[in-house]
Amino acid sequence: MNTYLNKFNDSVKNTLFIKLPKNEQEFIKNKSLELKFSHQEIKQIIDIARDLSTWNEESIIKLFPDHNQKKVVFTRLRKAYEDIRNKPNSYENFELKNIPQEQKFTFKTEAKDGFGLGLCPVASEKTRCCNLLTLDAVESCGFDCSYCSIQSFYNQNTITFDSNFADKLKNLNLDKNKTYHIGTGQASDSLMWGNREGILDALFLFAKENPNVILEFKTKSDNIKYFLERDIPNNILCTWSLNTPTIIENEEHLAASLDKRLASARAVADKGVKVGFHFHPIVQYENYLSDYAKVYARLLKEFNPSEVALVSFGTLTFIKPVIKQLRDREFRSKITQMPLQDASGKSSYPDSIKVEMFKHAYESFTPWHKDVFFYLCMEEHEMWSKTFGYQYSTNNDFERAMLSSYSTKLDMEFLI
Template identity: 45%
Template sequence: MKPSTEKFCKACAGTPYALLPQATRVFIKNRSLALRLTHQSIRNLIIMARDLEMWGARPLTEIMNCDETNRSRAMAQATNEWERLKTAGRDYDGFNPGFKKPRIARSVRKSSIPAGDRILGPCPVSSPRTRCCNLLTLDTARGCLHKCSYCSVQDFFKAPAKRGIQIEKNLRQKLDALALDPDAVHHIGTGQSSDSLMLENRFGELEALVDFARKNPNVILELKTKSAAVEPLLALHPPRNIICTWTLSAPSIIRCEEHLAASLDERLTAAEKAAGAGLLVGFHFHPMFPFAGWEREYSGICNRLVESFNPGQIAMVSFGALTFARSLPARIRELPYKSKILQMPLTECAGKISFPAGDKVKLFSTAYAALLPWHGRVFFYLCMEPHELWHASIGHEFRSNEDFERAMKTSYIEKILGR
């Protein structure tokens, strides 16, 4: 193998090169060798080619001029178009991700969460650099079946937990063994490591959680979901200290990025059923991100909420931006279908990667304004966001995480007790 070819092969390691069409692979190799590109330039070219393909844009073979012999000008041809598309932003109109639904439902592997791992712990995305409600998270399962392109659940656990779905087979015993202060209010959520309603109580997980909530009236148990399968929970006649919350995304995002999750209509119908059964419900607009027509779609969701629900039925509404751990973009580029999720300017945000703060404020404040009839009657907050964004987005902020936690619990308890 020639030294130049060996250098190229080394540069391709750990990149999505093998996922590119053959014509693009050949083009990149030929251009890299002809221009004598550096190791990092080769890797950058591969990443740009993969992004262009996933975004449904013109391929790299049409952007780079084969006759250009100047290395810097040749790379600029690709980089400038890649940056232009990121700045222009996403347009989902006519976009087809090419996702193929599995013919057979993915098997669910029932196994115990490793003995050394705690079933209850702090929120895995909490950070001292963002305002946090100090939520405790309960791992009843690990992994998700919704096939969202931006899914971050895979990054919460070590490698063995990323294969399939893990069910906590000793859930009831572990719940009984939890040492909770009986004089304190505990806000516990189950939707961080999996989807709370996705498995429909097939393994008795909902039954165990309902019993746990009944035995511990000082626990606010939040079940977070993108599923429409609320009937198995309602059949258990859950107590009022169980709150069901739905992640709500714009229809374009659901269609193109949340492939096996329930539709917006299905989620809202399920929420209406839960509220009709006497449970408090809530809504997480998370992850929010801009795309062509976002104002209309997000405002439309908010208008539907105001028309369909009484604020007395609503525990909370949260807003949060699309944010990545630094390892996640590489995983997204390995997906076997197209996605526009990375088509945006990315910047550092509290140790992670997200889009500019000014765009976040526009998103959050637009949705908050559309929910005007609920102001002062529903608890609003930002999730995983720096405290500097709060006031500009929703008109108020908390001085500390402890103040935030205290206000949230007080509001929830008052709603649970019907005050």
Template identity: 50%
Template sequence: MSKIGQFESNKSWQRVLPEEKKFIERVSTDYLLSYQDIKQLIDITLDLEAWDEGNLKTIWPDVSDSKLKNKELKTYIMGQIKKSWNRLKLEPTDYKGFKPKSDFKKDDIKFEDINEDRTILGDCPVASEKTRCCNLKTLDSVINCGFDCSYCTIQSFYKGGKVLFEKKLEEKLEKIELDPKKRYHIGTGQSSDSLMWGNRENNLKLLFDFAKKNKNVILELKTKSSNIDYILENDVPPNIICTWSLNTTTIIQNEEHLTATLEERLISAKEVQEKGVLIGFHFHPMVYYKGWEDEYKELANNIIEMFDPKRTALISIGTLTFIKPVIKQIRERDFRTKILQIPLEDAEGKQSYTYDIKKKMFSTLYKSFKPWHKEVFFYMCMEDKNLWMDVFNREYKDNKEFEDDMINSYFTKIQY
């Protein structure tokens, strides 16, 4: 079997356009490219298409006058290709004129019940001693999401276009054993959006009942939706916090497909806060693109003007962090996104921005919230421990100390 033939069943290769396939096939023969060379060219080809930054031919070096031959020539060509590819990732991403595309169809979603015996309460799937982590507990009453954020890790875990609701939710919530002498922070937005489904299958009612029964629990409902009818129409237990994942309009329009607009999210959060419910905001992921600084500053200023910090429990900051299966999944989709057009480096076994870019983004946002520094709990999610001192001028000796400080801060704002 030829080297190209080895890719016939490869999903990434199948995504390459016919003309690009012919080009890769030709150069692989002309320059005796290795399996790894071809694999890299496929990835670069798919990236260029997704980023709307031309194609492999446009960055292929002119070697017509080159005196190099055989292996040296191949090495030179691959080096130049990688340089051109990396050059596109080094500068802040430019969304001007970009037209996003998604192959996700919300109408194709199918709903099913989960009848199997599975545990619905567990640890945060990305909890790690390598980063400063809040030790969040997760309650997965719904699995899979109806939004289509290009960077989301959920796409690599759950497939088939099915959203699954826990059939035995009431029974399983009753069986959860918690230490009455301990305080817990439990989130419901790790496997799906917490509010987009409303009270479908009695989901929110049962979660409210769980919060009422367990006053030592902070139950966080995290969302990118504006579906707040159930919240507004019912009594909300004081230990429920509704949080919105926010981003600039540029990122929402280009990378957070089918989600509520920034204005819709802010208005929803305002209405929920005015009802007396604690709220919070997650700036996760912050994205490094042309115009990011002004737009994130403007968003911070809008929040300061719109909301009461005394009834705002938290603001979290984080950025893009990819595991390899997510990067692979993004490339295999019929997708137009610039979310991988960034300078990726190793971050505790994952891929993320450089430390310096993170420090610059996080510090800019945090300083923009200066009037709230003493009234709202600010933290970073899944980031290098050293960033805490560089950004917040404070740090924790371990995850437990961080967890305790966070939970204590939240409970000071809960009014029974």
């Protein structure tokens, strides 16, 4: 017994065992001593217990099979767990836990090495990518979306500004005979900080001085005061990441409501700025298609396609560090309660679910197909033909089509 107890104690090291409720810790320990689970089985059981708690599902104690054979018990436990994972989520009785009610940050301004202009961090030849360039104007985001990968790269509570950002922008050497698409919403939200540390002043000046750059501000906020008070260069796009009220309320903590995001987009469009909308991630849950259909219908009703440059679709895609980070947090979320399959080295929904959600989304916007640029973000090449009915042969073809469409919409010259 002592030998196996030592083995058990070794197995729970570097796991989330200590974060489980005391009664679950004792239960798992006793069952492990009784059935002699292997090292890997113990680690998986701990992850199952942690996931069930995060998902606000029944405790592992209730789910645990009543049997005296280790193999039977573990097989049945895995099946019960996977059944819960694979069924469409329901937020009907979902209770949030430890979600911040207000934003509390430490702001830091420091000189940073390098500039932060580079390829989109998820760019890959394995997926069809638009070759977006990104500017890290700010590091870390003040929203607390439960699915966000930013939290695995930066300290969530420390917001860092580059003290040399404006000077670096002025000294950026770009080819004047080429059209660039640059986004500022990858390492943080583009608008939630407003003009703090002069970042919007610097970016607007950069856009004015580089008319061959399409500069995209991507946001989940309603902080558009700076845009409403100034003349805006015509090569600026302002885009909103949208979701259903169910997902916003339960998974996009501290972000603006759907109504506020759409009102902000409407106000910016009324100033003559071209806008866009990102549905990324589309999340499967009970009746999700009808909920998303209502949001799509609002866009068709509240915006003219001449005002809209783009609509994109994407879904949940995880790398292992992000899943580990989510398990480590003391909160509740149903985001990882989904059937996970390999997606070009990452984990995402099975193709059948993706086809359902993307095809439904694209067809919902049929009246806009000729006037607005639609695209899939971070999806394998074949997914385009399965959902859009066409696909691009290469990332460069995708990029050229996007830049040509945006340039036309913005009344810019398209420079290959």
